[in-house]
Amino acid sequence: MNRRVLIAIAVLALAGALAFAARPHETTADERVDQITTELRCPVCQGLSVKDSTSETARQMRDLVAQRVREAKTNAEIEAEFRAAYGDWIFLSPPLASWTGLVWLVPVAALAAGLALVTGRLRSGGVPQPSAPTTTEVAALRERVAREEAAEG
């Protein structure tokens, strides 16, 4: 088969699979409890989430979240209840809005700056044509071969 046809079919299949995975779908009550408890810090543990912790406190918090989900509260309402009780500290992922937004901004800014820096140093235009090496390049190559063999020996 023609390579390009094959690539086109594969890309379509891949896109289809990813679109299927990304489709919006109803979350079950259990999934919602998991979503919310993953974000909550177990107050008596060292950095573990309420979902993961085996402590009694975490178990009670899981039960409370499950009860709120049964009461048809939204995720935002449930989170607001925990924020009112504990403050932002209870969330393992700091809010984007306030000054804690820096922890989100800095990695993104660093990534953008780094990519810009690298892109600026790349050669633009077509592929360089392979040319015969100059004598200095050959000399450098010879020296390198000799040196690496000496180093490995």
Next chain:
Amino acid sequence: MSAGDLGAAALRAALFLSLWGTGAAIYAAWRRDARVLASARVAAGFAFGLVVIAALSMMFALATHDFSILYVAENNARETPLFYSIIGLWAALEGSILLWTAILAGATAFIAFRGTLAIPRLATTALAVMFAMLTFFLLLITTPAADPFARLAVAPENGNGPNALLQTHPLMPLPPPLLYLGYVLTSVPFAYAIASLILGEGGDRWLVATRRFALISWALLGVGIVAGAWWSYAVLGWGGYWAWDPVENAAIMPWLTSTAYLHSVMVEEKRSLLRSWNLALVVATFALTILGTFLTRSGVVNSVHSFSLSAIGPILLGYLVAILVLSIGLLLWRSARLRDAGPIGTPLSREAIFLFQNVLFMAATLTVLLGTLYPLVAEAISGAQLSIGGPYFDRVEIPVALALLFLMGIGPQLPWHGASRATLERQFTAPIVAAAFGALAALITGTTALPAVLTYALGAFVLATVVQEFARGVRARRTLHGEGGVAAFANLFRRSGRRYGGYVVHIGIVLVALAVATSQARTVDAERTLAPGDSLDVAGYTIRLEAIRPVSEPQRDSIVADLAISGNGASEHLRPALVQYPNSAAAVGSPGIGAGLRDDLYTILAAYDQRTFSWATIRTRVIPGVSWLWLGGAVVGIGAIIAALPAPRRRVVRMPVAEVAVSAK
């Protein structure tokens, strides 16, 4: 003379030798004096021997329960089994620093005897740097701040015993020495880099001399991290292997920068570009190992792995600052000599991919650093309490990791300088088809979360590129050398170990990525309170509580739940327990794990009826694919060994210019 006296004396003698060695190495490098260098060599050898004697004395004191030594009294008890007594050497701060110093002394001796033969001046300067660092650590452990042999005026009848978490599992002794070896060996490339800067050598001799050290330290860190994840999984009892805990973060940061270095170094070797960048990466890797030690060993951050508060925090911080000031100063001073000539390559060249990869690794490292430090800084400045944990790191690091996985598939397939359209089509048809099959495989096996489907697609993409590379290499050897298939395959590793070992490492990383994606996407939890005879169903398993009973051992008391497991082809017994050590306030959970290639059944005894043993609350977690993580770690280690093995010597064949041009392509 007791073992404690012997150890303390050995350390003081080693400190004296190390001071001598520092001065001698500096003088020998400056004056190119072979006799003084010989004395530095002898000093390095004896200093190493003496620190080993000190470490062995400590092991002996622990094994014989010599409670007149404070460290033994705090970390050992008469009931501690021999095995856990001996490994008590690295169960707490002072002993760990002793082990660290012993490894550093070993590396110093290695450079003194082997390194100085190949490139005398550079290696002698590097030896001076190593000796200076060794002197610092010897000073540290001979001062009260971290003296492992500090005495007690009156020896207590019995000691406190080791930290409860550190004696529940025979795996405990594995991760710390691996990580310490990895940490300490990063100091060798660092010493050579500093030496190269001091001498003003613009070339890449330091890099050729240390690339095997860089690779080995990287591999030890990587395997140590996976071993640590395994330890957390098997011991901490919450059903996970990674919690973005400060100690885990401290270990992964130098591993990330070191991975970036191992790749960008190839750009310098092939194209003589990125000189100052590679030096900066080596410095960053080394500084991050010290930062990690400072963070986790000084009580600045709390962690399940960290030891108690100690006075060495400020000393380590001073050391870190000194290293950074020295390194950055030297880099700036020599920056004119390190300037690169010309642009790098087109965006679709191998060197460009390495650079993009470097940017991603730097962003990943910065995120871990920021997430670990930010809560501390925020609390110090404004008093605000803030949590940064798993969900934050996952949100930032998962997209970065997926992008890296993508580049891991692309980079090795692109030629240096740039690729043509025909090359792209030839190299990427099979991998793209494989990616489509990978995504479909994820959906069919029930892994439907988007990040996991992407991981499967990219994993298949990378695996296909690796298979393609091996197939091409074998075909080339068969045609060129007339070798049989198996011989050609084996010779790829023997002759081009660095390249093909690297591909094996990539397979290991894909396995780790698949394990993480699968376990994150499809873990199922269940929890129920059972009376003996009752059972609980989860993800096809039936878990029946047969009995709950107390078990007494000399060093601990346990409550054990006997669980009979059936379903999914399993038929076994698991025994999660709650273990009470005399020196620990709370009982420690010890999980019962039924491991399998498809999934692990992780069981925890969460609570029980303390009077009549008539019920127990059993928490279970079915974690698919987690075994691939340990497998992936092992594959990474094997690949690194292949890459680090020296290639057999080739006969030197002088080629005419035209042939050089062809073979260099």
